[in-house]
Amino acid sequence: MATYLARRVGQSLLAVFLTLTTVFLLLRLAPGDPAAAYAAPSATAADLARIRAQFGLDEPLVVQYGIFLRDLCTGNLGTSYSFHASAFQVVMDRLPYTITLAVSAIAVTTVVAVPLGVWMARRADTKRELGANVLTITGQSMPDFWTGVMLLTVFAVLLPVLPASGFTSWSGLILPTVTVAVLQLALISRLVRREMTTALAAPYTTVARSRGVSERTLTWQYGLRNSAVPLVTALGTRFAALLNGVVVVEVVFGWPGVGSLVVRALETRDYPLIQATVLVTATLAILVQLLVDLAYPLFDPRVRLGKAA
Numbered sequence: 001m002a003t004y005l006a007r008r009v010g011q012s013l014l015a016v017f018l019t020l021t022t023v024f025l026l027l028r029l030a031p032g033d034p035a036a037a038y039a040a041p042s043a044t045a046a047d048l049a050r051i052r053a054q055f056g057l058d059e060p061l062v063v064q065y066g067i068f069l070r071d072l073c074t075g076n077l078g079t080s081y082s083f084h085a086s087a088f089q090v091v092m093d094r095l096p097y098t099i100t101l102a103v104s105a106i107a108v109t110t111v112v113a114v115p116l117g118v119w120m121a122r123r124a125d126t127k128r129e130l131g132a133n134v135l136t137i138t139g140q141s142m143p144d145f146w147t148g149v150m151l152l153t154v155f156a157v158l159l160p161v162l163p164a165s166g167f168t169s170w171s172g173l174i175l176p177t178v179t180v181a182v183l184q185l186a187l188i189s190r191l192v193r194r195e196m197t198t199a200l201a202a203p204y205t206t207v208a209r210s211r212g213v214s215e216r217t218l219t220w221q222y223g224l225r226n227s228a229v230p231l232v233t234a235l236g237t238r239f240a241a242l243l244n245g246v247v248v249v250e251v252v253f254g255w256p257g258v259g260s261l262v263v264r265a266l267e268t269r270d271y272p273l274i275q276a277t278v279l280v281t282a283t284l285a286i287l288v289q290l291l292v293d294l295a296y297p298l299f300d301p302r303v304r305l306g307k308a309a
Contacts, residue, residue, distance in 0.1 A: 008293065012286040016279065023278045024068055027271055028061055034269035038081045055081065055271075068275070077279065078272030082264065087276035091258065095280060097167060098250075098257035102242035104173055105180040106235060113185045114231070117192025118219060124197050133190075140186035148179040148252040165254030176253045180246055184238050191234050195227035202226070228299035236292035240285035 035051040036043070043051075052058040056067060071078060077088045116132065123129040155175060156164035163172040199205060200223045208222055209215075243258075250259035258277060265273040 005294075008290055012290060015286060016282050019282045020072070020275060020279055021065075023275060024065060027269075027274060028064065032269055034081060034271060037267070037269040072279075077276040080265075080273040080276075081270045082268045082273065083270075087270075087272035088280070090273060091261065091276045091280050094256060094258050094261045097255060098243060098246075098259065100173065101176055101180065101246065101250075101255065101257060102239055104177040105184060105242060106239045108177055108181040109184040109188055109238070110235060112181075113188035114192055114224075116185070117189040118196055118224065120189065120193040121196030121200060121223070122219065124193070129193075136186040136189050138186075139182045140190070142182065144179060144183065144246065144248045145252055147182050148175070148249055151175050151179055152252070167256060172253075176246075176249055176255055179249050179253070180242065187238070188231070188234055192227065192231060195230055196223045199223040199226045225299070229296055232292055232295060232299060236288055240288040243284045243288065244281045 033048070034055070034057060035048045038055075039047055039051055049058070056064060059067070075088075077086070079085065080087045080090050083090045116136075120129050120132050152164055152175065155162045162175055163169065166172055196219075200218065205218055205222050208218060213222075246257075247259035247263060249255065250257045251263060254260070258281060262274070262277055264270075265277065
């Protein structure tokens, strides 16, 4: 286990480093001038040159990359052009909102999608299961922005019972959570249905049924437990994706999370802020994936982590 963990941590550090390097190069190669985005509309050529020198943008690309690596090793991710504050601190101030939205969406998804998937598996190839399938496919087909706009129209405009934007109270979390969860519900419930159908038709389930094991035990202990590994993988993957910021949903609802922060950083060409956002979100996503891998033996004793496996 120690060897496996050390290898995975090394791979994770390499993945984060390569991700940051790729983002650094793409930002510098993309068209546009950060100095022009930072300066006032009436800025002169001398003003733009002064801004480039202030932020080191007039240096060759290799020199800029060397400075970036030096600052990265010292934990200094630079000062945000648009916020005039530590880029890392700006991201950390927004991160709790994104984590709150991601946790609430995954919690709703787990509570609703798992029982729904089990219910669909128990009624496979029936009219009821067909109706549930139509609903899940519909949810999977609806874009996030459309779902968000419809929910806003109904519950914030026609029936003004919930806030339209921001996070002034916990009620403001409801509409963004539901918007994010709709797509996750469709994906996870269909996954559970597929895995449970396979597990309930497996030979070990047939043998257990012939021994008089109740259908309830067959469903929740035999079927769901043997479907746990792909389910945990899917939930972990979706959670990691949500931690990177649900950009469209955060913009629609004015949610003060990492996703809306990225949009502003891209608009203003704020290099330090974009790089800090990538570092934080990539680290969190990789950490979640590592925890998911380490949790596999808890759900399936046949899974062994290490070189021999």
